[in-house]
Amino acid sequence: MPNTLLRAASAALLTLTVLNISPAYADEVTPVAVTVNARAGLATVPSTGIGSNHAIWDSQLGTDGTADVLKNAGMKLLRYPGGSYSDIYHWADHTAPGGYVAPDTDFDTFMRGVRRTGAQAMVTANYGTGTAAEAAAWVRHANVTKGYGIKYWEIGNENYGNGHYGSPWEADDHADKSPAEYARHVVAYADAMKAADPSIKIGAVLTTPANWPDGLVTAGDEGTWNKVVLSMAGPKIDFVILHWYPGALDKVAHVPDMIYLTRRQIAQYAGPGSERIGIAMTEFNTGSSSNGTNTQPGALAAADAYATLLANGVFTVDWWNVHNGIGTVTQVEGQTDYGDFGLLSSGTCTSDGSVCEPTLNTPFAPYYALQMTSRFARPGDQLIRAATDHAKVSAHAARRPNGDLAVLLLNTSSDTSYPVTIGYSGFNPASGTPTVLTHTNGATSITGSEAGSATSQTLPPLSMTTIVLRPATAQTGLPGAPRQPTVSEVTDKSATISWPAASAGARPIVKYEVRRQNGAISEQLGETSGTSLTVRNLKPGTRYTLNVIARDSGGGLSWASPPLTFTTGTPASSSCTVRFTDQTDWGNGYLGAIDITNNGAPINGWTLNFSWPRTWQSLGSGWSAVWTQNGQDVKAVNEPGNGSLPTGASATIGFVGNYSGPNVLPAVFTLNGTVCATP
Template sequence: MSPLRRPGRPAGAGHRPLARGATVLAAALALLSPLAGVAPAAPAAPETAGVADVTVQVNAQASLGRLSATARGVNTAVWDAHMNDPEVARLMKAADVGTMRYPGGSYADIYHWETHTAPGGYVAPGTGFDDFMGTVRATGAQPILIANYGSGTPEEAAGWVRYANVTKGYGAKYWEIGNEIYGNGHYGSGWENDAHADKSPREYAREVRAYATAMKAVDPSVKIGAVLTAPGEWPDGVVGDGDPGDWNHTVLSEVADVVDFVSVHWYAGGADTTAGDATARLARLPGELREVRAQLDRYAGARSPRIGIALTEINTNTGGARLTARPNGLFAADAFMTALENGVFTVDWWNTHNGAGQITDVDGETDYGDMGMLSGGGCTGDVCEPAPNTPFHPYYGMKMTGELGTAGDTMVAASSSERDVSVHAVLRHDGRLSVLLVNKDPDTARTVGLDYAGFTPSAATPVVSRYARGDSDITRVTGGGASASQVTVAPYGLLTVTLEPRAGTGPGASAAGTPGTPEAEAVTDTTARLSWQGASGAARYLVQERDGTHTRLVGETTGTSVTLRNLPPGSTHTVDVLAADASGRLSAPSSPLTFTTGTPADSTCAVTYHRDTGWGNGFVATVTVRNLADTPVTGWTVDWDWPADQQSVSSGWGATFHQTGSHVRVTAPEDAGPLAPDGGSTASFGFVGANDGPNPDPTVFRLNGTVCSGG
């Protein structure tokens, strides 16, 4: 492969936007602020606006988690001669980059750190580990280091830890074991070097344990990461010959007790012509990340909250087109925040520099087909990129998220009435609220009305930052009648509005600190006992459940635990906790907890659901039903609901299938006999299913309306 190109990968499932679930819960607090003036737009947009054509709702008390110091990251590669240019550190520091990943994707599995060689590949001068760490330190970031799994050994990795953290004192915390090892040919397509005779996920899991043991023997504080596939993306669901399951389930079943984080890669795919094409595909990402967490919950149990999720590579496509232009800058801003809001602790763009590829014209500009954030100065034919380290639009998209919030700030729920305007919001630790708006319409400025729950803005003019056509960097906007209730976002524009709270309101006015993240101590089919670390100055605690941007109170206590009752079996809930001081003023919300109730242990029926095989965007499953009642069941039906959008039954056998929306009803064949009592007989049926995105198992099955136990 070319040293400047990331290896290709086989096509996975098709890319269709997922429908967003409707919010159904009432707002916890009244929406505030009348409509007023507008912020000035980019040169192509009017300076004033009339009636809003987009409505945005922000709930400052609905937590999506806290931004970490590692939130924004980039990849770096040893074949990149400009990797350690002083300008790189300056630019990345300005964008609040907190992680830098080394030595560069698939190169990690041929790279030997001690000799600074990559047999079969090119290594540029001045890109050794110490040179890289100089850039990391100048940036103020942390390294994410990829230990060579493909052609390395646990001993080699342990030697790197010793040199980095004992000899040099770099304090390198995050260490992945290999890059995209599932691409080693075990599933038919192979781009990742893997010299192991056994290329199965079980062998990878065995080796991860060996690497973790050797590396932590040198420095027990290091965090070890295992490589997973993104659920719903190839080769998720594929079961290799002799394997007990697909990649993720096999690996996690054997390493969930030793790893500290998992590493996932996600590419939107496709040669996009508009910002909407790529950002619409982001609708898949939250469900895929939820499924990663569900898999961790399944195999790590109580340890799951201590295992982080790192999105160590992200970009739009690997096809080499429409990568440096403005649409990909909008995608970068949207993608960073979408991933962070859905539970990852770092999002690392591929790549810092990557090299010129296919030349196209996008939005009136030359697109160089370069997956880098910064120009490498290369050429395709007689078309050359600008000077090295000139930022491309994705850099400014990432940088704009730094205007939204920094480490310690709380991401909060926000929603937009229109698909072509995305919104993200952050409650600052000092009580201010920042809202990022992404206008994916290439032709029309959008006038946005802003409503708030749990936040009362002051009358002060908000601070507005913009990146749109005509801007050479993030631009501070002044004047133009900007207000807390209405702004205008230029076509293909990014706008961040930062608001001061009204005096005496907001978390900063409360004497109570922020509670700790709730933990689920015990969850049954209908109850959940939650506990959390108390906050200073708290007189009582409010437990609230979130659905989209809406919240509702579900518990209140003067202690630090509560039991939620009368929950539906197999239902998923996201809750957080607020502390109230003696005057009733509320703190910022804790980080959220998501949990799913189970099924009854003593039901009169039991259902086993087994996924037999899969191929990324399709699968085969078998369902077995037992009657545990003391009377026979004749003429049975089995019902379930798919947990994710775009899951469906394509064809089946052994029964009659009917699907309406996400609901599936399976009816016994006409010649089926009764189900004998006390488990004396079973009914079994199977089907071919389809999925476009994550493919989680259904959580609840009903036999003739009765909720069944698991098999």
């Protein structure tokens, strides 16, 4: 055994002993490599990041006991009055015709609990059976009469579920149930509510990419729900609302594209100034009762999703629900799973009384996931890139304003303890034993200890682990981080990046470095003494995420700027042109049409190539060409009757594309090896 591996194994054995974990097979497991890159900055953790839903049918909504347990989890936002009840609830008389309203759940009681929790409130105004005047009166009562200072107000809840797309669950008294009608009312609600308090933020409901009914267009509509709502109401709103119940525990890889596509739709449809519009995930739950709704697998999925959503700039993620009630009872990983979507036990029993939940307000495993996330990433921390080389282990990292760094490690294996070796870029950890927070399968609290080192830890099966590290040297006198960069003059191979000048520290700033995020690795694209740089040699049709870092005369580096993401185009002119359209979408597949035009010398025989951006996309069938797929690469070869393309001639081919995640469309097409223009 090499000396380096021997030292790693010895450190792992020491960690296992400290954590009282059997080391029987730890030395047989290859260490997992974790990479943490402090130069690859992601979003800053907002003050509203960790949230949950409250519902007016929950009699414990306003109790001190509930508020205190939520406060201990680090809860920063609470949403009211609860899911689809929002569209039947009338705040003034505290009624919800057709639904149950529990005692002591009125709005003022809710706000008393919010304040005791130390959180902010988000309120959903009744669109389905309410009016703009009713919503404006609620704003006036909350912020003018009571002085609650509630900033975030949604207009309705899942209003696309009103039957317009075929599946009705959301109350909607409007004769017209189209997205255009919803958008018209969002405008009216926003005007009335902001007249009562101009400082509030208004949110509109969107469909979540790759989640029903995203992508569908109904007869008479000008486009999808999102296109219509953003086009009509975009200038009046301040944030958009997504809900996500992935139904499986391995869907966190969908998050970056989900948020990317949402931002792209906002930029495309919401009009000038749309960059101000934020994204809120106001309902989230793993939605996987068979795999562990309130046991450790669900908790691990929750921690992974919360950290990933916040890293991608979502300003709040709100669990469904604080209390929900017992469902189908199963055994998951040796623990009783009550099929309860709540964070806390409702203390309820099955209908026959054979199984009862623990005592009221007993935390379920996802509660500890939110608690761990709130301790890992605190408001004001900057999330940074982290990655692992093992599918069973995931990593997240956050840089704190005082210079500390926290790393969250999740082991989803049911039976294997994984030793991990952690490498750092842009951060030099202090020597010594770090503080370690751990939650394991079936545990009833997060435990704290000092164990392992900054570069070596061992992760128990089904565990969440956070290590908090001090820097080796004091982080003083460094330049301030550059603020948000912007991009202009984007072509297929270049783009101009600009940013506001950073504030100097103890020494003057001498240059700025522009770095690309390539996974958890940073690649420097260039440097300049100014505040603008044209980066070149980029790849066509490629998504880039960049940070800007300031360097002073002593070599001191600032924190990374907020990330900038953009996608390069294709050549402005080429010997071929491809026009690609998504003609008809049904939520997990679509008809794609490709028009190929030859702008060069006559062609006798052609091959068109493109690649699926993601592994969850595939070719279903195709026509007017011979279609094949190899991995993510797709090839279409001419048929005998359409292989000749004289100069200026075109051929039209088509295919069925399948997808099971956010559907980022192919962007680069080559014809006989030449990259085509795609106007």
